[in-house]
Amino acid sequence: xxxxxxxxxxxxxxxxxxxxxxxxxxxxxxxxxxxxxxxxxxxxxxxxxxxxxxxxxxxxxxxxxxxxxxxxxxxxxxxxxxxxxxxxxxxxxxxxxxxxxxxxxxxxxxxxxxxxxxxxxxxxxxxxxxxxxxxxxxxxxxxxxxxxxxxxxxxxxxxxxxxxxxxxxxxxxxxxxxxxxxxxxxxxxxxxxxxxxxxxxxxxxxxxxxxxxxxxxxxxxxxxxxxxxxxxxxxxxxxxxxxxxxxxxxxxxxxxxxxxxxxxxxxxxxxxxxxxxxxxxxxxxxxxxxxxxxxxxxxxxxxxxxxxxxxxxxxxxxxxxxxxxxxxxxxxxxxxxxxxxxxxxxxxxxxxxxxxxxxxxxxxxxxxxxxxxx
Numbered sequence: 001x002x003x004x005x006x007x008x009x010x011x012x013x014x015x016x017x018x019x020x021x022x023x024x025x026x027x028x029x030x031x032x033x034x035x036x037x038x039x040x041x042x043x044x045x046x047x048x049x050x051x052x053x054x055x056x057x058x059x060x061x062x063x064x065x066x067x068x069x070x071x072x073x074x075x076x077x078x079x080x081x082x083x084x085x086x087x088x089x090x091x092x093x094x095x096x097x098x099x100x101x102x103x104x105x106x107x108x109x110x111x112x113x114x115x116x117x118x119x120x121x122x123x124x125x126x127x128x129x130x131x132x133x134x135x136x137x138x139x140x141x142x143x144x145x146x147x148x149x150x151x152x153x154x155x156x157x158x159x160x161x162x163x164x165x166x167x168x169x170x171x172x173x174x175x176x177x178x179x180x181x182x183x184x185x186x187x188x189x190x191x192x193x194x195x196x197x198x199x200x201x202x203x204x205x206x207x208x209x210x211x212x213x214x215x216x217x218x219x220x221x222x223x224x225x226x227x228x229x230x231x232x233x234x235x236x237x238x239x240x241x242x243x244x245x246x247x248x249x250x251x252x253x254x255x256x257x258x259x260x261x262x263x264x265x266x267x268x269x270x271x272x273x274x275x276x277x278x279x280x281x282x283x284x285x286x287x288x289x290x291x292x293x294x295x296x297x298x299x300x301x302x303x304x305x306x307x308x309x310x311x312x313x314x315x316x317x318x319x320x321x322x323x324x325x326x327x328x329x330x331x332x333x334x335x336x337x338x339x340x341x342x343x344x345x346x347x348x349x350x351x352x353x354x355x356x357x358x359x360x361x362x363x364x365x366x367x368x369x370x371x372x373x374x
Contacts, residue, residue: 003126006052009034016061020113024275027102028066028110031249039241042103046237047071051098053130055114055123063114063123067100069136075237077106077317078142078163078334083347087137092340094137098127101142104237106165106317107279108332111141112148120151128157131339142334152335159336159344161351162358164365166327168298168313173306176299183326187370191299191325198295203266205300206258210251217265218243221256224268224284238282243270257300259285259292269296278305280315298325324370329362 006012014030021028035041042048048068055063073081076099087094100111114120127139141148152158173179180188213221222240229236247254253274259267267285271278283297297315305313315322323329338344 003123003130004054004056006054007050009037009050009052012054012061017064017113020061020064020115022110022275024277025109026250026253026272026274026279027105027107028113029250032102032246033066035242035245035249036103036238039239039245041238041242042068047074048103053123053127055119055126057119060115062116063112063119065100065112065123065141066102067098068103069096070099071095075104076101076140076142078140078161080140080336083343086346087340087343090342092137092343096136098131098134098136098139099142100140105281106143106332107314108143108165109145110147111144112151117147117151120147121154124151124155127337128339131337137339139337140334141336144333144335148335149333157337157344159338159348159351161334161336162355163332163334164319164358164362165314165317165330165332166319166322166365167330168302168305168315168322168325168327170302170305170309170311170313175306176303179302179306179326182372183370184372187324187326194291194294195299197291198289201289201292202261203289203292203295204260205296206260207300207304208256208258210247210254210256213247213256215244217256217258218247220258220265221268221270221284224286225270225282226284227286228282228284255304257296257304259289259296261287261289267292267296269300271301273310276309276311278310278313280313294321294325298322298327319365323365323368326370328369329365331358331362 009030017030026032037043037050047070051067051069053065053067054061072095073084084094112120114123131139180191222243226236253272255271255273257269258265266287266289269280270282271280278301280297280301283293285292301313301315315327336347338347
């Protein structure tokens, strides 16, 4: 089956693309992905060249992969730098590669967008030939959902890689105190003390939806976001224009909480809503306050999820500081197709060993959760 290559998402109508996207998933909607492109947050200059692959049945789009041609491995959160380094030492070209993912966001969800399972499998079956024709070393599909996992399990040559994140589950809590009551006494006291420390510094919080922020407030949001990179002497992935475009195109999905000392905003957290899930994405502050990160990024999000009946809070990558605050280990999956047989064999051996470690780590983390027993 020949695949159509789309170098810019704006070349396809939003309703045609979104017909394949589950309504509960904001990150692969046309509005989100096109905002990344149209704001110059990605493109050839950034090493992220859009290369979306489409499968048509007549004039009807029946399957798609939101994909990018990559010349590096930054902004992916499934780390293959070691594979690239090994290739360089062996004289094997690792870049460019093809990546199916949500840029700069380690969030699991639909990756193989398809009308039905058969159309998705047919698209996947065409990928190896496409890689060879295009001179791409490999294909990578990161942070997949169960539908993509099922389709990829039956495809020859694909290797599965596990990861571990930490998500908070709303177990029907009436309020934040009800959640605290489910914790051990020591952790309950610790979290209550952290919230009291923030309140004692005169910090209040204001929640806003995408259409409620002024451009001045978006300027503040971006200044906070960019500062999280500046303190590490890095350039931010996203441009200022991305936030304005997203606010225009999908304001109903955006939630921003502003931390204020009096009338002065000092920090923010930017999140998206999809279905019954709350996705914490970006945070930043322009002044230092004790425990403000935990309050703004975690406790405020928990409060919001409880108040609005949201069941899951995905606060992004990394985890130990989430674990002790009630975020539970969740296994994530990615899939990798490597054309070079020697590289494939070496990576397959590595992934088998890594898998054992990931599963053991998740079990140890689950045993360390702060919830009361019995």
